[in-house]
Amino acid sequence: MGKIESLNGNQAVAHGVRLARVNVVPAYPITPQTTVVEYISDFVNDGELNARFIESEGEHGMMGQSIGAAATGARVFTATCSQGLAYAYEQIVSASERRLPIVAAIINRPIDGFWPDHTDSLSVRDWPWIQMYVENAQEALDTILQAYKIAEDPRVSLPVFVCVDGFYLSYTTELVNIPEQEEADRFLPPFKPAFYVIDPKNPASFRIGMGPSSMAVRVASEEALRRSKEVIQEVAREFEEKFGRSYGNGLIETFMMDGAEVALVTMGSMTGSAKEAVEELRKEGKKVGLIKLRTFRPFPREDFQRVTPSLKALAVCDRNVVQGTEAGAMLLEIKNALWYQPKKPLILGFIAGLRGTEVGVRDFKYLAEKTLKAANEGKIEKEIEWYPPVKAIIKKPDPIPQDKLAKMAYPGTSACQGCGMVLTYRHMLDVLGRNAVYVQTAGCMAWMSTAPGKTATTIPAVFSWLPAGSATTSGVYEGLKSQGKDEGVNVVLFTGDGSYGDMGFMAGSGSAERNDNIIVLCYDNEGYMNTGGQRSGTTPHKAATTDTPVGTRIAGKLGMKKDLPSIMAAHHVPYVATASTAYMADFRRKLEKASKIKGFKYIHVLSPCPTGWRYPSENLMEIGRLAVQSGFWTLYEIEDGKMKVTMKVKNRIPVKDYLKMQGRFRHLTEDDIKAIQEMTDRNYERLLRQERLDTEPLQMQTA
Amino acid sequence: MSKEPIQVEVTLGGWTTDIGSLPTGDWRVFKPVLKAELCTKCWLCELSCPEGMISKTDTGPSIDYDYCKGCGVCAKECRFKAIEMVRE
Numbered sequence: 006m007g008k009i010e011s012l013n014g015n016q017a018v019a020h021g022v023r024l025a026r027v028n029v030v031p032a033y034p035i036t037p038q039t040t041v042v043e044y045i046s047d048f049v050n051d052g053e054l055n056a057r058f059i060e061s062e063g064e065h066g067m068m069g070q071s072i073g074a075a076a077t078g079a080r081v082f083t084a085t086c087s088q089g090l091a092y093a094y095e096q097i098v099s100a101s102e103r104r105l106p107i108v109a110a111i112i113n114r115p116i117d118g119f120w121p122d123h124t125d126s127l128s129v130r131d132w133p134w135i136q137m138y139v140e141n142a143q144e145a146l147d148t149i150l151q152a153y154k155i156a157e158d159p160r161v162s163l164p165v166f167v168c169v170d171g172f173y174l175s176y177t178t179e180l181v182n183i184p185e186q187e188e189a190d191r192f193l194p195p196f197k198p199a200f201y202v203i204d205p206k207n208p209a210s211f212r213i214g215m216g217p218s219s220m221a222v223r224v225a226s227e228e229a230l231r232r233s234k235e236v237i238q239e240v241a242r243e244f245e246e247k248f249g250r251s252y253g254n255g256l257i258e259t260f261m262m263d264g265a266e267v268a269l270v271t272m273g274s275m276t277g278s279a280k281e282a283v284e285e286l287r288k289e290g291k292k293v294g295l296i297k298l299r300t301f302r303p304f305p306r307e308d309f310q311r312v313t314p315s316l317k318a319l320a321v322c323d324r325n326v327v328q329g330t331e332a333g334a335m336l337l338e339i340k341n342a343l344w345y346q347p348k349k350p351l352i353l354g355f356i357a358g359l360r361g362t363e364v365g366v367r368d369f370k371y372l373a374e375k376t377l378k379a380a381n382e383g384k385i386e387k388e389i390e391w392y393p394p395v396k397a398i399i400k401k402p403d404p405i406p407q408d409k410l411a412k413m414a415y416p417g418t419s420a421c422q423g424c425g426m427v428l429t430y431r432h433m434l435d436v437l438g439r440n441a442v443y444v445q446t447a448g449c450m451a452w453m454s455t456a457p458g459k460t461a462t463t464i465p466a467v468f469s470w471l472p473a474g475s476a477t478t479s480g481v482y483e484g485l486k487s488q489g490k491d492e493g494v495n496v497v498l499f500t501g502d503g504s505y506g507d508m509g510f511m512a513g514s515g516s517a518e519r520n521d522n523i524i525v526l527c528y529d530n531e532g533y534m535n536t537g538g539q540r541s542g543t544t545p546h547k548a549a550t551t552d553t554p555v556g557t558r559i560a561g562k563l564g565m566k567k568d569l570p571s572i573m574a575a576h577h578v579p580y581v582a583t584a585s586t587a588y589m590a591d592f593r594r595k596l597e598k599a600s601k602i603k604g605f606k607y608i609h610v611l612s613p614c615p616t617g618w619r620y621p622s623e624n625l626m627e628i629g630r631l632a633v634q635s636g637f638w639t640l641y642e643i644e645d646g647k648m649k650v651t652m653k654v655k656n657r658i659p660v661k662d663y664l665k666m667q668g669r670f671r672h673l674t675e676d677d678i679k680a681i682q683e684m685t686d687r688n689y690e691r692l693l694r695q696e697r698l699d700t701e702p703l704q705m706q707t708a
Numbered sequence: 709m710s711k712e713p714i715q716v717e718v719t720l721g722g723w724t725t726d727i728g729s730l731p732t733g734d735w736r737v738f739k740p741v742l743k744a745e746l747c748t749k750c751w752l753c754e755l756s757c758p759e760g761m762i763s764k765t766d767t768g769p770s771i772d773y774d775y776c777k778g779c780g781v782c783a784k785e786c787r788f789k790a791i792e793m794v795r796e
Contacts, residue, residue, distance in 0.1 A: 398718070423780070
């Protein structure tokens, strides 16, 4: 009957995915979801899960890949949260409208914020996705298996979100029973699509519902959601029979409700603390029970109608807020469900534990006591309260004191020891001077703002999320220009390779094509280093990262390093340059030059990362030098379309000398190194050849 | 039975002028120590310190130990071995 191991929530999800024999896993890292897909990539690369792992370029693409794969009849899993969920929104809606039984884990974290609450997943509650919230790691694993069975049932055929509280569940460890593969197989048979799948031998096409039929489409999906309530209960029963673990009826779970006068209603990880509070209160003779809402969509209104008539009062503890209603989502739904009931309890709403604020056993006891008091008095003091109670005092910050303006960059950033990015950043500020505005994108750069609500620089800094860095920068410039405030101001985007080259590429390409008067400084640490070192488009071929691990079947990144400077040059912008942290004088000269050119300027700095590349921190400059001296990274500039290699290396060292210093290349074979050497030679020569070509006069002339 | 609200100051939209930093000096395991007699004031250490914690003075480089994270780049880059990494 399975084996017991200590797993964190994200590991438990990954084991669920492995046991479900998923075929395709599109993935893009975002804290705190990242380790889910890292664990899955370990399974895939070691051959424990025979799935196609797609390293997505962003969550919008990730959900698009999920749709495409599911339409072929493949079993698909993906995971995201927060910003990523928001970015995938358009495709999320499409997935449900196409009725594709995708299972996606949301490792809850609020949008534009941090620490767990349910506002991210609840922001997509109004589409025909089933939403299930789990209490602990065991339930996370079990719910993944159940979710496929529910989603793929022909009566349902809808996608399912399995929502796992980020941080609290994703990173904490508990004992989890991991079922045997045979047990999982007996419970979850292979996926048999209910309708058509994409298949050239049996052609059928996929269209959006338009015209009069589109309303009927919504009616049909609403009916499927209603039917799914039965299916969820059937699946919960079968799961209990086969595995001996029960989660209520699948929709809600009641706890110590016998003879209860009041009940707490919770969802997600806080249920654990609430259960403990209920137990303690019962020992004190207080008639308190608990209702755990497990399935938020479809909303189990009948279950609330069934369990609440005997209660005097209900305390609904929402870890979310529906802004503009002064209420939480569960409260609105429960009130809606009970509206026509002849006998209904008093309902107290608490918006509790928003953005990760801890709500512990003592807090739940306090909330329960408050509810008992209301029950005894037969009235409530306040319909809805924020818990813990917080009063926001709006404060306009004082101007930066004169003495602090003396410096532009302040130390004490949370970047790693020996970080190449911080070095680049400090020299950037020094070259551009006071008359500059810089935009930073999420990533290692985000840590430059040293602590919440604080900044590490005295020039205006604007924070932007990954996809919109370049767009925000263009906006800042145009806004200043429209008011005549742009004179001599350098508007610069300081962004990472993952942000600019992958997810933010669309906005980046847009800025370049419009020739917006901005400087883009892309620090290339060859991966998503801030989320723990995943691969990005600019990670070199074969490099090991945390989601392209060295396994027994697959080792390192399969694709090539995206040549971002060449792509930017193909926009025919006034200035494109490459630079290296090891050649600071060269970098500073290029940045100085860029600051005097009008139009779009792009500088791509290779910025070694001791943590992600796995080398001792003191080797920062050494690694940078070897990259250039071996020709692995070449310093050049392209001004008005003309290539100039700014550092020609006469006697290039073997690329092996560069590779062998880094842990991420330790697994390379002699053949791998030979192939990389050949690519390096070809690339270096191509650049020199391009320089020669660009200096020759034009041969073709019009008559 | 009521709790006093916690008062929290917020700025609209997250605007801040608060210059803040972490005391990153306590990250160090090894500490860069200058051997002034070997220093030629080439300032390579100042150029390559990621955090900018080495400043130029008339008497040679001055290291700010409140923030130096102890990465060791300065010691590695010094061609004259004028900086030594010493265990804290």
